[in-house]
Amino acid sequence: MAKVLYITANPRREEASFSLTVGRHFLEAYKAVSPADEVVELDLYRLPIPLIDADIVNGWDALQQGAAFPSLIEDARRKIAALGQLTDQFSSADKYIFVTPMWNLGLPPMMKAYLDAVVIPDKTYRYTPQGPIGLLEGRKGIHINARGRVYDGDLARLEFGDSYMKTIMRFVGVQMLDSIVVQGTILEQGGAEELKRLAFGQCEEAVRILATA
Numbered sequence: 001m002a003k004v005l006y007i008t009a010n011p012r013r014e015e016a017s018f019s020l021t022v023g024r025h026f027l028e029a030y031k032a033v034s035p036a037d038e039v040v041e042l043d044l045y046r047l048p049i050p051l052i053d054a055d056i057v058n059g060w061d062a063l064q065q066g067a068a069f070p071s072l073i074e075d076a077r078r079k080i081a082a083l084g085q086l087t088d089q090f091s092s093a094d095k096y097i098f099v100t101p102m103w104n105l106g107l108p109p110m111m112k113a114y115l116d117a118v119v120i121p122d123k124t125y126r127y128t129p130q131g132p133i134g135l136l137e138g139r140k141g142i143h144i145n146a147r148g149r150v151y152d153g154d155l156a157r158l159e160f161g162d163s164y165m166k167t168i169m170r171f172v173g174v175q176m177l178d179s180i181v182v183q184g185t186i187l188e189q190g191g192a193e194e195l196k197r198l199a200f201g202q203c204e205e206a207v208r209i210l211a212t213a
Contacts, residue, residue, distance in 0.1 A: 096174065
């Protein structure tokens, strides 16, 4: 039995979102073929994710200098503990399904905040004399990403969401098996239902890949 984190970052209602609609289709298809797996859903717009601020940075610095955790100010203790819980949950999973729209060429801010919360030295990666190494080897992931325009050809160089997800996951040792990309959602070429139909078709093979990984 695998533990799967289904991680979404979109404040829209599911039925009003291309990424969330496709993500839900993918998840239900995955559950059908892997019913024994444990699935934990994380809606990042409903999850309190501490931003890495002065309290956290100063608390980390104090801990590195030998301070005891109880000696930190209350806000630092609370925020660092919350980060630790998110990191532990992320590290304990076997598979990840990330679901995002493209915003301003990249990822929504809550997804970036979440990734900052779980990409932590000596937790999910480690520095070595040869460079950083990921500590999550063997984990697998899928990214479902909806984009308003079609980012192919010359426009591909402006895409920083899916490319960042692949890079940061590789950094911590997670193998991203596939990306399901729904493009042209504001253009609705062929209609919204046709875009969803094409994306659902992509889901079939991606579900099989993740289920057997």
